[in-house]
Amino acid sequence: MRKKEVYVVAHCHWDAEWYFTCEDSHILLIENIDYLLNLLESDPMFTSYTFDGLAIVLDDYLQIRPENAERLKALISQRRLFVGPWYTQCDSLLIRSESLIRNLQYGIATAEQFGHSMNVGYLPDIFGQHCYLPSIFRDLGIDYCVLQRGVYTDQINGNLNMHWRSPNQKSVAMNYLYYGYGPGKFLSADEGYLKGRLLPILDQLSKMNTATDKVLLPCGGDQVLPNATFPATVARLNQQDLPWHFTMADYESYMRDVWSTTEFTHTLEGELFACQKSRIHRTCHSTRYDLKRQTWQTERLLLDQLEPLTAIAALLGVSWPAPLIHEMWKKVFSAHAHNGIEASNADAVNQNNMHRLVSVERSALSLINLLKKKISYQISQHTGHSQILVVFNSDISALDGVVQAVIFSRDKNITLYHGDTVIDSTIVSQQQLDGGQIVIVTAEGEKLQSVDDYYRSEILLRVPPMQGLGYQTLTVKEGVACPVLTSSSADTIENERYRLTLSQGALILENRLTGQRVEDVLRFSECGDNGDEFDFAPLPGDNDLFAGKFRLISTETSPLTARMTLASTIAIPLNMPARLAGEPLQPMTITTTLELRQQESVVRVRHQLVNEAVDHRLRVQIKTPIDNPAFSWADQGFSLIKRETRSRYLQGWRENGFVEKPMPIYTMENMVCLREDHATMGVITQGIKEYEVLPDENSIALTLFRSTGLLGRDDTPWRPGRASGINNKVVETPDAQLLKSLTFDYALVLDDNLADAALLKLCDRYRERHLTYQMQTLNTFEERLERFTIPLAKSPLIPDAQFIALANAQLVLSLCKPGNNPREVILRVFNPGDKPEPLALNIAQPHQRYQLSLREERLSLLSENVTIAARDYLTLAVVFEEVC
Numbered sequence: 001m002r003k004k005e006v007y008v009v010a011h012c013h014w015d016a017e018w019y020f021t022c023e024d025s026h027i028l029l030i031e032n033i034d035y036l037l038n039l040l041e042s043d044p045m046f047t048s049y050t051f052d053g054l055a056i057v058l059d060d061y062l063q064i065r066p067e068n069a070e071r072l073k074a075l076i077s078q079r080r081l082f083v084g085p086w087y088t089q090c091d092s093l094l095i096r097s098e099s100l101i102r103n104l105q106y107g108i109a110t111a112e113q114f115g116h117s118m119n120v121g122y123l124p125d126i127f128g129q130h131c132y133l134p135s136i137f138r139d140l141g142i143d144y145c146v147l148q149r150g151v152y153t154d155q156i157n158g159n160l161n162m163h164w165r166s167p168n169q170k171s172v173a174m175n176y177l178y179y180g181y182g183p184g185k186f187l188s189a190d191e192g193y194l195k196g197r198l199l200p201i202l203d204q205l206s207k208m209n210t211a212t213d214k215v216l217l218p219c220g221g222d223q224v225l226p227n228a229t230f231p232a233t234v235a236r237l238n239q240q241d242l243p244w245h246f247t248m249a250d251y252e253s254y255m256r257d258v259w260s261t262t263e264f265t266h267t268l269e270g271e272l273f274a275c276q277k278s279r280i281h282r283t284c285h286s287t288r289y290d291l292k293r294q295t296w297q298t299e300r301l302l303l304d305q306l307e308p309l310t311a312i313a314a315l316l317g318v319s320w321p322a323p324l325i326h327e328m329w330k331k332v333f334s335a336h337a338h339n340g341i342e343a344s345n346a347d348a349v350n351q352n353n354m355h356r357l358v359s360v361e362r363s364a365l366s367l368i369n370l371l372k373k374k375i376s377y378q379i380s381q382h383t384g385h386s387q388i389l390v391v392f393n394s395d396i397s398a399l400d401g402v403v404q405a406v407i408f409s410r411d412k413n414i415t416l417y418h419g420d421t422v423i424d425s426t427i428v429s430q431q432q433l434d435g436g437q438i439v440i441v442t443a444e445g446e447k448l449q450s451v452d453d454y455y456r457s458e459i460l461l462r463v464p465p466m467q468g469l470g471y472q473t474l475t476v477k478e479g480v481a482c483p484v485l486t487s488s489s490a491d492t493i494e495n496e497r498y499r500l501t502l503s504q505g506a507l508i509l510e511n512r513l514t515g516q517r518v519e520d521v522l523r524f525s526e527c528g529d530n531g532d533e534f535d536f537a538p539l540p541g542d543n544d545l546f547a548g549k550f551r552l553i554s555t556e557t558s559p560l561t562a563r564m565t566l567a568s569t570i571a572i573p574l575n576m577p578a579r580l581a582g583e584p585l586q587p588m589t590i591t592t593t594l595e596l597r598q599q600e601s602v603v604r605v606r607h608q609l610v611n612e613a614v615d616h617r618l619r620v621q622i623k624t625p626i627d628n629p630a631f632s633w634a635d636q637g638f639s640l641i642k643r644e645t646r647s648r649y650l651q652g653w654r655e656n657g658f659v660e661k662p663m664p665i666y667t668m669e670n671m672v673c674l675r676e677d678h679a680t681m682g683v684i685t686q687g688i689k690e691y692e693v694l695p696d697e698n699s700i701a702l703t704l705f706r707s708t709g710l711l712g713r714d715d716t717p718w719r720p721g722r723a724s725g726i727n728n729k730v731v732e733t734p735d736a737q738l739l740k741s742l743t744f745d746y747a748l749v750l751d752d753n754l755a756d757a758a759l760l761k762l763c764d765r766y767r768e769r770h771l772t773y774q775m776q777t778l779n780t781f782e783e784r785l786e787r788f789t790i791p792l793a794k795s796p797l798i799p800d801a802q803f804i805a806l807a808n809a810q811l812v813l814s815l816c817k818p819g820n821n822p823r824e825v826i827l828r829v830f831n832p833g834d835k836p837e838p839l840a841l842n843i844a845q846p847h848q849r850y851q852l853s854l855r856e857e858r859l860s861l862l863s864e865n866v867t868i869a870a871r872d873y874l875t876l877a878v879v880f881e882e883v884c
Contacts, residue, residue, distance in 0.1 A: 003242075004206060004213040007249035007257075010230050011050035011220035013124055013181055014057060016088070017349040018339045019711055019726045026060055028223055033061045036226050037071050040080050045231035048250040050082040050220075053122030055110035056333070058083060069114075077115025082250055084111030084118050085142055090336035092130035093667045094285060094292065094689055096299045097637045098815050098828070100130060101854060103333050104140055106326075108855065120251045121172065123147035124181040124218075126338050127281045128667070129272035132637035134174075135166035139854040139875075144255035146216075148177040149280055150272030152649070153657075158210045161258055163267040167639050168872035171267065173259045175216060178208060180278060184219030187227070189236035202244055212262045216254050271641055275660035276649070279724060281344065282665045283536035286617070286690040286703035288343030288350055288736050291357075293687030293743075295341060298332060298357045301364040304769045307817035308394030308469065311825045313371045314818040315803055317883040318378070318793070320371055322818075328363050331356045344533040344724070346711060347735040362784065369783040372773035374792060379473050382796035386775040389416060389474045393466040395769040396806040396813050396827065396841070397761065400465040401599040402560050404428075405772035407457045408779045411478035416461055418474050424462040426558040427484040431456045433779070454778045460560045460597065463770075468805025468842065469816065469825075476774065485556040485563070493555060493562035495596040498603055498750070500564060505549020507566070507594075509603065511750045516679060518750065521623045522605075523547065524590060526572050528579045529617045529706055530716070533736055534724040535660070536617060536706060537716035539579070545572055547590065559598070566592045576615045588613065602684065602747035602766055607704065614737045617706045621699045622748065624681040626674040632693045632700070633675060633756075634668040635763065638814065638830035639871040640756045645693040654720065661718040665692045665703075670763040672700060673749065680754045684766045686745040704744050707737045756832040757810045764812065804878060807840035814873065819856070823880040826856060830873035839866040839874060846881040 012032070016025050039046055051057055062069055075081040087107035092100050111117035121137040121144065123129060129150045130136075137145055145164060156162075160178055165171035183201050186193070205215040219230065234246045273280060285292075306325070313320060335353040339345050343353075372390065380386045389407065393399040407414055412430065416423040435451030459482070466472055491502040499510040509521040524547035531537030547570035556563045571585035588609060595604040607620065633640040649662040666672075667689050673682030674693065683691075683700055690703040711731035712723030747766045749759065773783075780787040804825065806813065815828035831837045841849075841864075849862040852875040868874045 002213070003245040004215065006202065006215055006217050006244050006246045007254040008184060008187065008230065008234055008246055009050060009216065009218050009250055009254065010046070010048070010226060010248070011181070011218060012052055012224045012226070013220060013222050014052040014054060015222060015339055016056070016334065016337055017345060017352065019346050019731050021346070021348050022352060025223065029057060029060055030064050032225055033057070034065070036081070037068060037075070039226055039228055040075055041071070043228070043231065045248070046228065047248040048080050048082060049226055050118070050250055052089065052124070053084065053086050053118055053120070054089060055084045055086065055107040055117070056088050058110060058114060073114045076111070079116060079250070079252070082118040082252065083114070084108055085121060085140065087330070088333045088337040089126060090333065091126045091338055091341050092133065093128045094341045095295065095336050096303060097130070097132060097669065098303050099299055099332065099336060101136055102329055103336065104136065105855065106329065106333065108140060118252060119143050120255060121145040122251065124177065125149070127284065127342060130636060131271040131641055132166045132168070134164045134172040135168050135170035136854060137172045138170050141853070141855060143173060144252070144259070145172045145174040146177060146251050146255070147174065147272070148180050149278040150274050151176050151268070152274040152276050155268055155274070156208060157266040158208070159264055159266060160205070160208050161212065161262070161264050163264065165267050165269050167270060167641065168869060173255060174268070175255060177216070177218060178205065178277065181218045182221045184217040185221040185224070187219050187230060187233050189233050189240065211264060212258050214254065214258050271636060275662055276656070276658045279660045279719065281342070281534045281660070281724065282663055283531070283690065283703070283706065284342045284344050284534050285667045286706045287533045287708065288738070289687070289705035289742065290738060291341070291343050291350060291354055292689050294354060294357045295335070296687035298361045298364070300767055301361055301368070302328065302332070303815070304767050305394055305771055306364045306368055308769070309368060309371050309392060309771060311816055311818045312392065312469065312471065312803070313375060315823065315825065315880060315883065316375060316797060318371065318374050320367060324363060324367065328360045331360050343736070344711065346731055347733050350735060366784040368771065369785045370790065372771060373785070373790065375471070375797065376773050376775050377792045378795060378797040379799055380775055381794055383473065383799055387476045389476055389772060389774045390471055391463055391466070391474065392471045392771040393469060393769070394771060394816065395764060396468045396804045396816065397764070398465060398467050398805070399463060399770055401463070401765070402460050402597045403463050403770055403772065405459055405461060405774070406782060407459055407476060407774055408776045408782070409455050409457065409476070409478050410452065410778070412455050413479055413481040414457060415477050415480040415482050416474045417477060418464050418472065423464070423474060424560060425482045426460045426560040427457050427482060428460055428558070428561065429458040430484070456779065462560060462598070466802065468802055470802035471800070473799035483558050485558045485561070488555050488557060490555045491552055493557065493564045493594070493596055495562065495598050495600070497601060498596055500594055500596065500603065502550055502552055502564070502566065505551070507550055509748065509750055514752055516625055516750055518623050518625055518681070522592070523621045523623070524568065524570055524618065525621055525701070526570055526616055526618050528573070528576065529615050529708055530576065531708060532710045532713040532716070532723065533708055533733060534712065535716060535719045537713070537718055540717070542579070545570060550592070553591070561595060561597045564594045566594070568592065572613050572616060574613045586613070601751070602749055602762055605746050605748060607744040608741070610741050611705070611707065611738050614707055614709060614739070618704045619701045620704055621694065621697065621701045622683060623699050624674050625679050626676050626681060626698055628695050628698065629674045629693055630695070632666070632672055634666060634672040634691070635670050635760060637669070638873045639832040640759070645695045659719070659721065663692070663718065665690060671759060673759060674700065675753060678752055680749065680751050680759070682749040682759060684747045684749065684763050688744060688746060702746065705738055705742060709733055709737050755810070757812060760812045760832055761809070803843065803845070805842040807842050808837055810837045811839065811868065819877050819879070821879065823883060825878045826852065826875070827878065828873055828875045829868065831868040831870060834870050836867040836869050839868055843878065848879045850877045850879065851875070852877055
């Protein structure tokens with residue numbers, strides 16, 4: 001009788017930090033790799049070891065052991081040590097899709113410098129799988145995927161090997177780790193282990209692999225030292241009379257051998273978010289909201305502002321220290337690592353991650369300042385004067401609405417011009433600043449000389465239309481007043497599209513163009529949270545507490561914008577003992593600012609509060625006109641994905657073996673909406689990641705934040721059994737209580753049945769893909785490098801320039817950055833719709849276009865008649881013949 005094959009994969013799962021810090025794990029890393037190198041070099045029977053699909057471990061290790069680079073290179077080239085394709089294994093549902101792609105690009109490039117990047121998209125532990133990962137893997141040249149979490153048992157269909165397909169119909173060969181990544185961690189040939197553990201596991205795996213006689217047995221665990229006895233154990237197992245033959249192997253070999261000899265027909269579609277066999281921790285996405293918001297801010301600076309600005313600079317021949325950006329991205333990847341961006345970690349770890357993100361933000365702002373100043377100075381050499389404001393469009397779509405800028409002036413009255421045309425503008429905030437003193441060195445010594453006061457004005461301006469990537473120059477003239485925000489007692493604000501009215505303490509939203517009206521559109525709800533950083537846990541018998549009526553604080557209007565500021569108070573217990581004892585409630589005041597800008601199709605919303613309570617959850621419920629919605633649509637990657645508002649798995653979830661209650665609580669990359677035939681209502685957020693649709697209330701509930709003081713807790717109502725992760729020690733996390741001032745920003749959309757592209761364009765516009773810069777000498781602290789002298793080229797640049805414009809409104813920009821070749825701009829454009837769309841780019845200068853892989857390798861020369869398939873993306877390089 002032919003024996004079935006067991007592929008024994010020795011590996012480790014490497015958390016760089018969690019309940020321990022990176023300082024701890026770095027020491028362990030050095031010790032483990034030292035041991036691993038000696039083991040692999042001395043024992044040829046220990047054929048291979050997989051280091052969690054990571055490449056960052058190479059950089060970290062070689063900082064301390066640079067002399068071992070060649071040893072690593074030899075083992076990796078020989079397929080004895082497997083690293084990559086990830087730089088760090090990031091949680092894919094909490095970051096920008098472009099960050100996900102960039103992480104893989106850096107991981108593959110780093111690993112290939114040492115001879116090989118593992119040809120497996122390895123996902124052993126992240127909490128849910130991004131729907132575009134199959135396509136991303138394939139477009140990076142990765143043939144296989146091995147993952148643990150996110151698959152329902154009824155999706156298996158008789159085989160743990162199956163296809164996994166993205167919304168653009170690209171698929172990858174996948175293996176589902178039904179028992180996770182550690183069923184063979186304690187592999188032994190002892191009779192007790194064989195009969196009690198190993199053979200039952202292998203029998204079950206065999207039943208779930210009906211199309212093949214080859215089964216995969218991962219043998220590893222968290223931060224484990226390589227087990228040198230594995231080859232001898234495998235030999236002992238093969239000496240016994242078992243129906244199995246054991247082989248030391250690796251994930252690549254298993255997937256290649258199985259998929260080359262067996263045809264698998266079953267296909268899984270899209271996002272994988274099941275919590276039946278493995279926990280997904282659906283509500284960790286609102287833990288440590290401050291980190292999520294900082295991630296949003298840092299990614300926005302890098303992807304929406306800095307990198308497009310560097311593309312403009314490259315086309316203009318303006319220099320900058322480009323390698324800095326690589327180091328910035330690596331810091332971001334460390335903050336995005338599993339358990340990091342989820343914020344299910346110790347306070348010290350979260351502080352490290354926050355520091356990384358803030359550090360990158362500072363560097364990004366400094367580089368942005370450097371480039372804006374260099375370009376603007378060269379423009380001033382052309383205009384012949386320095387009283388200019390330069391507006392940069394970092395999108396290839398048109399910029400033609402209201403933008404914000406800061407102007408410094410001697411006179412409080414200012415006006416902007418484009419040529420001889422006055423620009424519509426409004427001063428929304430103005431401060432008179434002390435000019436201070438300067439030090440004058442004389443023969444008699446230092447003397448202080450007073451400097452005149454000046455004004456800092458935050459303005460909104462209606463920018464002259466800019467069709468695509470580029471810039472335009474405005475002139476700042478003093479002495480002529482422009483409109484300012486004026487206060488009133490009105491309880492209504494409006495623009496050409498929306499009207500907001502405060503009526504008897506309730507807020508009414510109307511679309512003036514469609515006649516749609518939603519009453520009581522915003523409501524705050526609060527409840528106790530007896531869970532941990534991984535999961536929200538409701539208190540038995542606890543009922544939501546709701547904020548009282550809105551109170552009008554102020555109304556301000558101008559020709560370009562209107563604002564209404566409201567306050568509402570919610571009475572809540574300050575802690576869990578007070579909640580359980582029914583003690584008197586304490587007031588928490590939430591200030592809400594609503595803004596309607598002219599020519600803008602969203603309602604801007606900002607909530608501000610000071611959190612003084614612990615162990616609770618605060619949500620804002622957004623009423624919609626959609627009656628009893630059955631589905632929501634949220635963006636993920638390059639399209640919107642459709643999700644049920646009521647989980648079909650809720651009934652009998654414990655009896656059906658779910659390890660976590662399958663609540664219909666989801667994440668979004670940027671937005672979520674509800675739809676019916678003639679109505680769409682959506683929310684675009686800035687770092688708020690978690691939502692639940694309440695279909696009986698026709699509402700979307702955004703989780704603003706969760707406040708929790710423990711890393712892990714045993715046996716919670718929605719997650720029975722052990723605490724997640726470390727379960728033999730209580731790790732307190734007081735920082736995760738978020739006892740501080742908090743700000744939340746999002747935008748509302750109420751309209752007809754908007755197309756997916758229109759919704760995602762609104763996301764782009766709300767993220768503000770533009771920059772402004774004023775040439776001035778009054779203030780040297782507004783921007784990070786203004787106080788310092790930098791080399792400035794005197795060669796003039798024209799005042800207005802446009803390089804690349806997208807003429808198809810059904811397409812959306814995802815990426816714009818300089819390429820690896822001179823005068824090259826790399827773009828990623830996607831089509832979120834359900835039919836092919838032509839790529840319509842208007843580029844005046846002579847150029848060539850190339851289709852690129854996600855590895856940014858040239859695949860083919862592109863003609864101008866190119867279409868992008870439904871829910872697909874296209875990566876291309878535009879190479880200009882000369883500096884613009």
